[in-house]
Amino acid sequence: MADHLVIHRAGISAVQDLGRFGRSRFGLPVNGALDQFSARAANVLVGNREGDPLVEVAMLDFSCTPSTDVLLAVTGAPADLTVGGVPRPQWEPTAVRAGETVRIAGIRRGARVYLALHGSVEAPSLLGSCAPDTILGFGRSLRDEDELAIGRGIAPIDHPVLRHPVFRLGVPVPPFPEEWTIDVTDGPDIAEFGASAAKLFDAEYTVSPQSNHIGLRMRGDVPQREARGEVLSRGVPVGAVEVPAGEELLVLHRGRGVTAGYPVLAVVTATGLSALGQVRPGQRVRFRKRSVEEAVAAYRAQRNTLRALRKRVSTVFDALRIPTTTPAPATEAL
Structure with a gap:
C-alpha cells in the first residue's frame, strides 16, 4: 500500500x-x-x-x-x-x-x-x-x-x-495583527468617486461572515460614486475592490468570476492578497494606498525572501x- x-x-x-x-x-x-x-x-x-x-x-x-x-x-x-x-x-x-x-x-x-x-x-x-x-x-x-x-x-x-x-x-x-492593513493601488474607476475616494483610506472596515475564497464583504464608510450611468461588465482582476450599491465593499479574491459590472475603486497588491487571505470574519481592515512602483518593489522583496x-x-x-x-x-x- x-x-x-x-x-x-x-x-x-x-x-x-x-x-x-x-x-x-x-x-x-x-x-x-x-x-x-x-x-x-x-x-x-x-x-x-x-x-x-x-x-x-x-x-x-x-x-x-x-x-x-x-x-x-x-x-x-x-x-x-x-x-x-x-x-x-x-x-x-x-x-x-x-x-x-x-x-x-x-x-x-x-x-x-x-x-x-x-x-x-x-x-x-x-x-x-x-x-x-x-x-x-x-x-x-x-x-x-x-x-x-x-x-x-x-x-x-x-x-x-x-x-x-x-x-x-x-x-x-x-x-498577524488584530487589525489588518491591506495595500492597494488605484483602480480603473477611482476618478468616478471624486473626493469621496479618500474615505477608503480613512475608514475602518469590518469583514462580514458572508466572506469566502470568492471575495470578502466589508462593512464601513463606503465611498460614493459621483458618476452617473451603468458600468458595463468587463474583466476584473483578483484583488479588485468593488463598490456595489449599498453599505458594503466587495473585495474579490482568487475564486472570483473573471467578469463583473461594479465600479472598481482600488486593486489589492500581490503581497496584500496574501494578507487578505488570512483575515477572519469580524476582524477590522484598513486600506493603505501604494503606487504601482511600491507594489512591485514589495512583491520583489517577498520573492527575494523566498x-x-x-x-x-x-x-x-x-x-x-x-x-x-x-x-x-x-x-x-x-
Missing part, C-alpha cells in the same frame, strides 16, 4: 496549490492558496517546489497521522502544533515518525494554516492545477478518515538533527543528505 496520511480530523481543509494560471480567457478563476506567501514558504521549508500540492487548513482544528516517517512544515496563522503530543514550532521543518499524530489546534489571529510534506501529496489535476474550483465541482476537500497519498519517489525522512533546535532557518514570519530561504534550506538539506526538488521555472512560479 502506498505511503499516506490518515486524516483524523479534517475541519475545513483541502489539497491546494498556487492555482490555475492562464485560464481566465476560458472563464476560469485562478483559485489556489489564498495566502500564497505562506503556502510557498511551507513547500520551500521541506525542499519542494513552491507550487507543489499541500494541505490548506481554515480556522478549525486538524489532525493526521502518517503511515511512514515524513518531514513536514506548518506555516500560516499562529496555531498550536504538536507531534505525538509534543509542541513543535511552525515555520520550521519538522520530522515525524510513522504513527505519530500531528495536531494543529487553536488557529488564531489569522484564518489559514498550510501543511507541506517533503515530496508533496498526491491529488488529481485539472488544467495543470489541483486547486479546488466550486464552479466546476473539482478539487479535493478532506474529510475525517480520508487517506491522502504521499507523492514521492524517495526514502522516508527521519533525521535526528531535525528533532532538535539545531537549525533555525530564519523565515521572516509575516505579522529565494534566500531556499538557499538556506538547500545548504542544510545538502549537509544532511536530504534530497530537494529543483525549483520550477520563473514563469511557472509566478
